[in-house]
Amino acid sequence: MLRCSIVHKTLLNIDIVKSITSVKQLYDPILMLIS
Secondary structure, eight states: OHHHHHHHHHHHHHHHHHHHHHHHHHHHHHHHHHO
């Protein structure tokens, strides 16, 4: 039971990190254009 929740949290964190990196990849060129 406990292990399942730990795995679930890890998967959630991985999803968050993935979305952040994809957003960063989107915004990096835009920021370079602006600056």
